[in-house]
Amino acid sequence: MNIEPPKLDNLSLAAWPAGEKVSCLAWAGWAVLTPSTWRPLGISGGRKKGTLLVGDGRQAVAQFKWLWIKRKKFDPARWIKRRLRRVAQKQYRKQASAAVGVGDFQRLAWLGAGQLKRASRSQTAIWYGYSQAAKLLLEVVINAGAGDDVVRTLRKEVIASLRACPANGPTLWSVFDTSFVSPAGFDVRKKRINLGDVAMEFVSRSRTIIARQVYPAELALQRRGMDKWLSDCPFPQKRRFKAVGEVRDVNVDTLTIPATARCRVGQRRFPFPLRFVCRRHSAAGVVEETGIGRLLMAEYNWPFRRGGSADSGLDVVSWSLGQMNWSSRNVGRKAGKR
Structure with a gap:
């Protein structure tokens, strides 16, 4: 069996405050740095698709959902446009879909708390990203009710450290x-x-x-x-x-x-x-x-x-x-x- 060396040197601590203890959470082709006190609460699915729920010891703070894209011709802009029609209020769709690069991912959209259609999800924020190298769609559902500090950590530090493994590699x-x-x-x-x-x-x-x-x-x-x-x-x-x-x-x-x-x-x-x-x-x-x-x-x-x-x-x-x-x-x- 041909074994290639894995890509191990792409996790970055640049967005984290100096001296803060962090741990790595990686699953099914994506990797992210989190505070050392955060732990996975539940994992389902495999390499192709699944979900992973993360908590901080007191409550669930975020859920990561991923989907491996099989199609050779995939337009992430078109996909996110359809997705926003389903989940976002009309007045927020355009500003939510501003694409920004985050590590190995391209941010497709960011929906803040109160911008979703369902009133029951008023305390939920969602980040969408796509990695071309990994052919991976990632949705991060954030519990905005967990507190401003948690949301700030997720946006500026956790999501900023997102990395992906190449689709044809380890x-x-x-x-x-x-x-x-x-x-x-x-x-x-x-x-x-x-x-x-x-x-x-x-x-x-x-x-x-x-x-x-x-x-x-x-x-x-x-x-x-x-x-x-x-x-x-x-x-x-x-x-x-x-x-x-x-x-x-x-x-x-x-x-x-x-x-x-x-x-x-x-x-x-x-x-x-x-x-x-x-x-x-x-x-x-x-x-x-x-x-x-x-x-x-x-x-x-x-x-x-x-x-x-x-x-x-x-x-x-x-x-x-x-x-x-x-x-x-x-x-x-x-x-x-x-």
């Missing part, structure tokens, strides 16, 4: 200060997001990558050893793992502190009598990132080929492990320079 994912990267063509199929244990399964046709982080590592290793974590899958699997060879060590040089991962290779097969039907090569690895005290795990499964070797999947496993926690490395490094 996708960045980040929640609860835990981040992953999926190769081009992979979409999220399953997720388990808990404080201390975050896992995601990415799929591209018959290939899957399972990425997981458990923290703190010291407590996790008290529960079970590295090899036990290596065999622990966060999502139920119909195919059972059959090892080929012994567990081995593989260097991962892209972590904060380079480390050695414990890796295994083999096959995933259905139970007897279907063990030779739709087999999968399988490679997995686990490593402790001592710089931030986390256990990082990755497993790659792909269609079985006679004469093929599961060792080739270790490159994907090593890449997946090395790209985890990109947000803490990049955002933290930029914040330190300010």
Whole structure:
């Protein structure tokens, strides 16, 4: 599998006050910086479309909605004109549709509180944007009733930091200060997001990558050893793992502190009598990132080929492990320079 390096250096802290703690929130091709106290309250959908609700610990402050555009010829100006006819009061449509560039996005429209048709949404503001490189439409619904400070932070700092991943490149994912990267063509199929244990399964046709982080590592290793974590899958699997060879060590040089991962290779097969039907090569690895005290795990499964070797999947496993926690490395490094 051809693996390209992800685009990691495009998040900007320029709009944020010096010294303010921020965290990265990234999902389905878009990324944004938020105050460190904000957390996702609910996530639905995948790479093509979905919603993500964000709160500040007291209330919901914003909802991000995205839609991946498949059409080659897409006119965002025409789309927003139709959209404003549906949601905006007539006298505000023209001034709302002034296009302004915001990071990798072009702002298509801004509707302030009281400019929507529905009276029930008088305390709601909406920002619309489109990224040509990512072919992504983004709608940010802001709870204007959350207070002037929250709305100001969203407009001048959060939205100003919006970035997008190219449509044909790797996708960045980040929640609860835990981040992953999926190769081009992979979409999220399953997720388990808990404080201390975050896992995601990415799929591209018959290939899957399972990425997981458990923290703190010291407590996790008290529960079970590295090899036990290596065999622990966060999502139920119909195919059972059959090892080929012994567990081995593989260097991962892209972590904060380079480390050695414990890796295994083999096959995933259905139970007897279907063990030779739709087999999968399988490679997995686990490593402790001592710089931030986390256990990082990755497993790659792909269609079985006679004469093929599961060792080739270790490159994907090593890449997946090395790209985890990109947000803490990049955002933290930029914040330190300010």
